[in-house]
Amino acid sequence: MSVIDLIMPKLGESIMEATILKWHKNIGDLVQQDETVLDIATDKVDSEVPSTDEGILTEILFKVNDVVPVGAVFARLSTGVTGNIGQSAGNLDEPAAMAQEAIPYQPSNLPPAGANKAAGSKSMIRFYSPLVLKIAQEEGVSMSQLEAIPGTGQDGRVSKKDMMDYLVQAAGSIAIDSATPERNAPHPVSESQLSVQTQPPATKQAAAEPGNTQLAISNYGPNVEIVEMDRMRKLIAKFMVDSKQISPHVTSFTEADVTNMVMWRERVKKDFEKRENTKITFTPLFIEAVVRCIKRFPLINCSIDGDKIIIKKDINIGMATALPSGNLIVPVIKHADQLNLVGLSKQVNGLAEAARNHKLKPDDTQGGTFTLTNVGTFGSLMGTPIINQPQVAILAVGAIKKRPVVIETPQGDTIGIRHMMYLSMSYDHRIVDGSLGATFLSAVAKELEAWNPERGF
DSSP: EEEEEEEEOOOOTTOOEEEEEEEOOTTOOOOOOOEEEEEOSSSOOEEEEEOSOOOEEEOOOOOOOOOTTTTTTEEEEEESSOSSOOOOOOOSSSSSGGGGGGOOOOTTTTOOOOOOOOOSSOOOOOOOOOOHHHHHHHTTOOHHHHHHSSOOOOOOOOHHHHHHHHHHHHTTOOBTTTTTTHHOOOOOOOOSOOOOOOOHHHHHHHSTTTOOOOOOOOOSSOOOOOOOOHHHHHHHHHHHHHHHHHHHHHHHEEEEEEEHHHHHHHHHHHHHHHHSOOOOOHHHHHHHHHHHHHOOOGGEEEEEEEEEEEEEESSOEEEEEEEOOOOOOOOOOOOTTOOOOOHHHHHHHHHHHHTTOOOGGGGGGSOOEEEEGGGGGTOOOOOOOOOOTTOOEEEEEEEEEEEEEHHHHTTEEEEEEEEEEEEEEEETTTTTOHHHHHHHOOOOOHHHOOTTTTOOO
């Protein structure tokens, strides 16, 4: 019998860990090569992890909601095994991987790792993962408060999500007395309406005093609905705040007469779809213009590392994509400069479809060097987008509207009805000055205005 380690694969150039969402296999199951073993979530995208070999699953080293580093063994297979495999080999109350991790915070009354709950007993002996203990130490959560947190993990274990929910709620809606956990322990906020309890100002003031066991709470009022952010929304919020702190944002605006482009697309879209078996939207047309301008202004296609400017030779265009949930994700078209309009259209449509159906792979959101966001999709005329780190610029295109405009001709000026669109670009003022930012933005607008209405595809 041989033992095969299943290792958390590399998930992208900047992703170092993943959270387990779901196990598809149980101890004793036969696992085929390339068969999905578990679902994971990273800070970019959810994904499936397939098995690299075939065998019987004999050990599961992490639970749902555990965070697994890239390169770590998360399960083991055995080959040449017959018959039923005992559950003891993969007892999820005793994850072997935990024994390999340092535990920086160990309260004196914490039970030994791996202790099980006493069946039918109100007194609960709980196992806390190193990650949960680390969060508790960093956030100043006492042992009594930690014990009061209901766990949503397997066998009632407290997960990272439970800790985040607790910390968010600590600044939230009800006063919590950590000395009476059964009555007043916080619970994860659901999407249903919560009843908000009020308290006299004196109580709030006392709760904020040093040494007081109660947590200070603000009152949202009696007629509110509190909705917890989902995991992706929390990550988006963090990335947006981080980007504003990292990069001094400047936004420039211009407008473009895109009448020729609009009329061309209207003329060719049926033939395009019939011949190429994919639709042609405005997005690949915008990307084509952006790529041409990046070649002329390569400093737009860079990142910053301390005092170093890293100019990227590859042009990888991220396209902000709205999900059915209302969240946002940015799949990346790799080597966009090497694709013609047909190739760009197929990449745009394929990635957008994968995003909407939660089929993106971790690598699909990695490596972007410049981002395009179409705020006009939902009717907005213009926007001030936030830079997608570590990039230094992001372009927003607004809704295309018919407007009366002045048209300059050799015979004189006239008034005409034209398809007009605003463009805005936010850029990192540490490296992109106003002259470069405005010049690049104007160049993109001119590329769109100079669209050849007789071109093919």
